Amino acid sequence: NSNNPQLHIPVQLTVFLNGISHYGNAVTTKDIADWAGVSVGTIYNCQKHMIIAILQLHDQEIHF
Numbered sequence: 001n002s003n004n005p006q007l008h009i010p011v012q013l014t015v016f017l018n019g020i021s022h023y024g025n026a027v028t029t030k031d032i033a034d035w036a037g038v039s040v041g042t043i044y045n046c047q048k049h050m051i052i053a054i055l056q057l058h059d060q061e062i063h064f
Helices: 009-020 029-036 040-061
Strands: none
Touching: 009 029, 009 040, 029 040
């Protein structure tokens, strides 16, 4: 935990989508961090927050 505020949701979503839009080793977490101007730890946090948000909507939005 730190005193830094959480990034705005649109920024986190952009970072997340940038990461998942690349396959395999086409991009590293460091590459995304450099692109976004944030730390590698921030990238991990953005990815974690977005996955949690998506999983919370799974039962509500995914129907077979």
